[in-house]
Amino acid sequence: MLAKDYRNRFIQKLAPLYDVLEAESFFYILLEDFYQMKRIDLALQPDFVFTDQEISRWNLVLEKLEKEIPIQYILGKAHFYGLEFEVNENTLIPRPETEELVEWIVKKNEFKGKIKILDIGTGSGCIAISLAKNLPDAEVFAIDVSEKALETAKKNAFTNEVNVVFMQRDILKTEDLEQDFDLIVSNPPYVRNLEKDEIKKNVLEYEPHLALFVEDDDALLFYRKISELAQKNLKENGTLYFEINQYLGTEMIDLLEAKNFNEIELRKDIYGNDRMIFGKK
Template sequence: MKIKQYRTQFIKELSPFYDAYEAESFFYLILEDKHQLRQIDLALNHELFFSEADFVVWDSLLAQLKKEVPIQYLLGKTNFYGLDFEVNENVLIPRPETEELVEWIISENAASDRTKKIKILDIGTGSGCIAISLAKNLPNAEVYAMDVSKKAIETAKRNAAKNDVDVTFIFQNILETEELKCQFDIIVSNPPYVRNLEKQEIKKNVLDYEPHLALFVDDNDALIFYKKIASLAHNNLLKNGQLYFEINQYLGKEMIDLLGKMDFINIDLRKDIYDNDRMISCKVSI
């Protein structure tokens, strides 16, 4: 069968699960990954075809997509902040909103004195997307990254090697951490923040396949990670050090109140590309 014909069939079979634009994007992602062919290649050569062996691979992927397995897990990779990352069932798939958080940090620190090292700690690193992107784009950064999952740490280590950056990884549960071992210029975290009451808003591809350990918190203590990390930051941020968080879109006011009560200053709440409260930064009052 010609590839163009299969493309039509592929999109049609996914129509009960995804809109046509998304289904088409899946088709071209797989085409490039498995055959090193781009959309332009198919447009220029209508005679390209799949072999019988190709159909086995494509039909298997199609069956998984019908179950709403994330395309990133099927391909084993995704792009974040211009870098390639391995992703699997042990780590969250990096989101565009998190790229905005990374951009914020880089924009505020790229002009710093490059002869002076800055120490950064990423708490709950997952795939390592935040830590690795910062290490790649801030040459004077000494980056540390912590996670409670050994398998996530293993994935993040491979991503650091893939992207040719040095990151020190720490296997540790932040909720059980009494003190950090050194001082930092920047502490950043995208911790679990989705309340159980919000599960009905979560798409099936996230709810059924991404690690709940990295997603959900108890309804009655939704800010548990923020409280802990902010408390540690009080003792471990250097003078003029900055604390950055990605947050639950519904809890922006609560985060401002929390950080204010903990004597943080210069509290800055920002919206993401979808106009949701998503990022916050502050400094320790010294």
Template sequence: MKIKQYRTHFILELTPIYDSGEAESFFYLILEEKCHLRRIDLALNPDLTFSDEEIQDWNSILNQLKEEIPVQYLLGKASFYGLDFEVNPSVLIPRPETEELVEWILESQKSKGNSQNVKIIDIGTGSGCIAISLAKNIPNALVFAIDVSEKALAIAKKNAKINGVNVTFFKKNILETEDLEQQFDIIVSNPPYVRELEKKEIKKNVLDNEPHLALFVEDNDALVFYKKIAELAQKNLSQNGELFFEINQYLGKETIDLLGKMGFKNIELRQDIYGNDRMIKAKL
């Protein structure tokens, strides 16, 4: 079968679940990963074909996409801040909004001139996307990252190696941690923040496949991770250091109030590309 014909079939099969643009993006993402062919290659060679074996492989992927398994898990990789990351159901798939948090940290660091070694800790690192992107883009940084999940840390360590950076990883339950044991210039976290009551807003492909440990918090204690990390920052944030959070879009005011009551200053809230309250920067 011609690849162009299969593309039409692939998109039609997925459009009851995804919009046609997203279905088409899946097709070209898989085409590049599986066949090392780009959109331009297909445009220049419209008679390219799939073998019967390749069609079987594609049909298997298509059926899993119909079950709303994320394409990143099917391919075992995701892109984040221009880097490739291995992903599996032990870690969240990196999000574009989190790229904006990384960009903000880099902007802030650039404004300081990067004159000294910067010590950074990423709390709840998951795939390692934040820590690794910062290590890649701040050459003089000493980067540490912690997570409660052994499986997540195994993926993060692999991703650090893939991207050629040095990050020191630790297994630690942050809610049971009393001290980070050193001073850090940047403390950053994208902790679990989705309340149980918000589950109805979560897409099925996320709810059924991504790790709930990294997503959800109890409705009556939604800021539990922010409070704990802020307490640690009170002890372990260096003079002129900065605390960065990705936050629940519905709890921007509450998170600001929490940090203000804990003595943080220069609290700044930013929205993401979708216009949602998404990230906070604060100092002591």
């Protein structure tokens, strides 16, 4: 079958579930992964043919997409801040909003020479590893409660050729981080159960709830705990960065003020939502 004909069928099959542009993007992501071909390459080869065996492979992926399994889990990888990360059911899929958080830290980095960074709730390791890659003088540590997530993060650090010290720890049960840091960053669980209706099926059914959801009556649980630990274990003038729930920006400012942080700054993401916050000890 001509690849361009299969492409049309592929998009038509997915159209009831995804918009046409997203369905088309899936096709070209797979084309590049399977054949190292970009959209322009296919346009320049209109007679490019998929064999029956290749079509069977495409159809297997198509069936998974029809079940709304995230394409990153199907391929076992995601791209984040110019790097490639293994992802699976134990890790969240890295998102563009989190890239913005990393970009903020890299560009705002006020420390000269060696700095010590801690990423709390590291998941796939995308924040910690991206910071280690882009701040070569940094000594980077990362914590997660999930042993399986940490196994994936360690693989990602090795693949991306950086050194990160990974530790398994339940941050809610931690009373002291046992060492001091220049910078602490966290993208903790922040989606309230009441917001589940806003979450797409591909996230709700396949991404780890442990890393996503908090109870409605204590949505800032992780932020409060991490802020308390940061006051203990940040060096003087140390900085704290969070990714946050878009609906709780004002509450986060109040929380950081109550925990005696200064120079607090709330930032919006590319979609115009309150998404990141900064404070200085």
